[in-house]
Amino acid sequence: MQLFRFLAIAGFKILCRMFFRFEVTWVNSIPLTNWRDVKLYAFFNHTSLFEPIFISTMPFHFIWIGSRYASVPVADKTMKRPFVGSLLWFIAPKMISITRKKDETWSGFLNQIDENSIICLAPEGRMMRKTGLDLEGNPMSVRGGISDILLELDDGIFILAYSGGLHHVQTPGEWSIRFFQTVKVRYEYLSIKDYKAQFDTKDSKKFKLQVVKDLEARIKLHTP
Template sequence: MTKFLSFLLMGLVKVLAHMFYRGQPNWLSKEQESSLKDVRLVVFLNHTSLFEPLFIRFAPWSFVWLIAHKVIVPGADVTLDRPLAGTLLKTLLPGVIPITRKADESWEHFLSLVNTDVITAILPEGRMKRRNGLDKDGKPMSVRGGVADILARLDNGKMLFLYSGGLHHIQCPGEKLPRLFKTLTANLQIVDIQAYKQTVNQRSEVNFKAKVMADMNARLDAFVP
């Protein structure tokens, strides 16, 4: 019942996003919608707003169904504890797992749930970009190592990159309501997980986590519209 409610709410978000926002996804890979059924990891790059569920506008209904039923995603405990935002996120994504911002038992618990029977999603920067291009503490945005921990537990399937064009023109952190009739922009790319790991491992002599972080940061610079 919870997962069906999640699908209904995601469907509502998708319909409302079609009504009030413009935009089409731009595919960077030859593999596109027909390969979404094989996706086991979704990597969302350029985290700018809590209204990013609007990007579900770009997802086919079959993938919305899979996300509602199979997705697990780490969520900051401080966000999930908020009365309104936390309740909405937990209802929309019943697979959201609360974590702290430390490499502690909450992160290990999340990793224990990662396998090829679910779809894992992550925002690997771990915090939101403000208008000045920095995080809330004034530090530069960059990818953290959690996405490498997830990849280490996946040996097959596909990875979907969603490179967000940003939502500051719709809603900035701290603003309560979104602006309507704007354009959503995103580049999408599907890559094979095993091939990705082999390619990354060949690039240098540093450890796997450092290689993945460097690659993701390079993707932020190269592929965000």
């Protein structure tokens, strides 16, 4: 199954490269070329369900490893969408349906994390509309769930993907897709161990506030 999933996703990556231009920049002075130690991939500025096209910016060796070990928490509302839900189930071997509450579905997701897991998620938990706000008209913000994940991880690489947005490609609520657009993303990589060492990991509530504040500052600074 890993080989089949890898070939399909690799084919999707190549196909997207034919229809879109990708502009990838890095916060770090030296780009990360070896993604084998990546344990957490966080995608920020969530604007469209068409964001799987950002797979095209990932190296093939990471796609291969992710085809076996990727674990992705996805809102149950999203998973119930006929086409999108089926596509997401196919992309990752562990696509975990969760509610937007801190309940047993979230606890179940955290409990399945092991030393081989590669966690991929959109920490904001909802999409930005054309207004710059979410569906309810609230400002976008990072939710605290990512701090729970960080507490489960001891080492490895933390990749932060700052999306330039996809409203010019596909807008929520619309079916039309505008091809041959430039898609921007800026990457940053951090040591999970060093990142956590900046904060108070003994107090989970304080740790959550510190992580959220830090990530929101990074989003404002680095989003292309």
